[in-house]
Amino acid sequence: MLDLDDYLPYLLNRAGSRIARAFTRELRAHGITLPIWRVLAALQHRDRQSVSQLADSTAIDISTLSRILDQSERRGLAARARGVASDARSIELRLTPAGRALARRITPTALNYERTALAGLSPAEERQLKRLLVRVHANMAGLSGKGARGA
Amino acid sequence: MLDLDDYLPYLLNRAGSRIARAFTRELRAHGITLPIWRVLAALQHRDRQSVSQLADSTAIDISTLSRILDQSERRGLAARARGVASDARSIELRLTPAGRALARRITPTALNYERTALAGLSPAEERQLKRLLVRVHANMAGLSGKGARGA
DNA sequence: TCGAGTTATTTGCATTTGCAAATACATTAG
DNA sequence: CTAATGTATTTGCAAATGCAAATAACTCGA
Incomplete structure (x- = not known):
């Protein structure tokens, strides 16, 4: 039987959800939602993306993203x-x-949250964590598309 | 300006979303959704939890969880x-x-996905990744509650 | 024992989500 | 040039989400 405390998808989801929820509340003070922040951050990082590029980089479903862009445009x-x-x-x-x-105004708060999340980790551990997350993301590349078949 | 490729919340969300999406599709063959699978896995791991305990361990909002339990019960x-x-x-x-x-029938598939996600990581790297995710989760403990104030 | 104050869970409601179908534009074959 | 096919984006729609209010059950003091 599955040992959840040692199961990556579970650990990933738990950690990610906590950060997301905390930051969502923080964003209310700035009058935007988490998806809108993700769009701002991604476009600040790399401007002039297409909708599908942005969907890929933000991990937001493309149809959902289309509507988030409506909101972003309206605002x-x-x-x-x-x-x-x-x-x-x-x-x-x-x-x-x-x-x-x-985006510039929110960035310091965002970095603050990251620091909180990483508290107690050495610089080496932090680097390692980020590197490993990039590798996991890359490993799932093929499987996240539309007609993906089981591993 | 924020360097997304080095920003933990972003890396976490990206990796987690890919795994979640791929596994959601896989679960269709078993006739259940990802939230229901999370409930099954969490209860298999530790039975006789209360609703709030389960909400905490699955990272599902308690009101949402209440309705997922309706479904699980109906099925x-x-x-x-x-x-x-x-x-x-x-x-x-x-x-x-x-x-x-x-839950037992789905477990092998779940482990398969984890193996895919972790492909190419050494056993030490895998352990390290999981340990660090646990620490990040713990670091966000206080901030994920209801009346949490900014960091 | 009654009631004021607490905590656990559910429900109301407006919003968001994601799949599938529709639309917009592009490309290639005939 | 037109048809057929392919890719990018949006829209329809039913279901899921999360906050806030409602309910259920406990606790403690008078």
Whole structure:
């Protein structure tokens, strides 16, 4: 029988949910939701992404993301531009100045939460944790698509 | 500005979401959803939990969990028993034989996914990753409650 | 024993989610 | 050039989510 305390998906979900929930509350003070923050952070990190690129990098379902972009656009935080890229099917997303400013304002709080989450870990442990998470993410690449079959 | 590729909440969410999505699809073959699987796994791991204990261990919001338990009960996978514990306010949750059997049937697939996620990591790295995730989870303990204030 | 104050669970309700179908644009074959 | 097919994004819709309010049950003091 499964030993949950040693089962990666469980440990990952638990840790991730706690951080997400705590940060969601923090974001209320800034008037936005966690998904919107994710969009801001991802576009701040790399601007002019397409919707599908952004869906992939934020791990938000593309149809859900489409609606989060509606909200972001309505609030004047991000903008869609069709036909800008070579392929007019895709849409180029950009942060507005207001969106960029908001992302910058939230960043210190975000880093604060990260520090809390990592409290007590040595710099080496922190690096190791992040590296391993990147590898796990890469390992699941093929399986997260649409027609993925069982491992 | 935030370097996402080195930002723990982002890395955690990405990795966790990929595993969750892939496993959700896998669970369809067994006729259940991811939240129900989490309930089964948690109760298999430790039976006779109360609703709030289970909410805490599965990282599912308690009101959402209440409804997931409705489903689990309707499907004959879990059962609620009021007044069994010393305190009749709390409810004792138990897996039914069918629930236990289903959990056992799914376990090999679950372990398979974990192996996929951990592919290429040495046993030491795997242990380290899990240990660090436990510590991160513990670090966020205070902040995930209801009236939690910012870090 | 009654009631004020607490904690555990459920329910009401507005919002969010994700799958599947629809739409928009592109490409390639004939 | 048109049809057929393929990829990017959005929309319809039923189900899931999470906060806040309601309910159930306990505790303790007068």
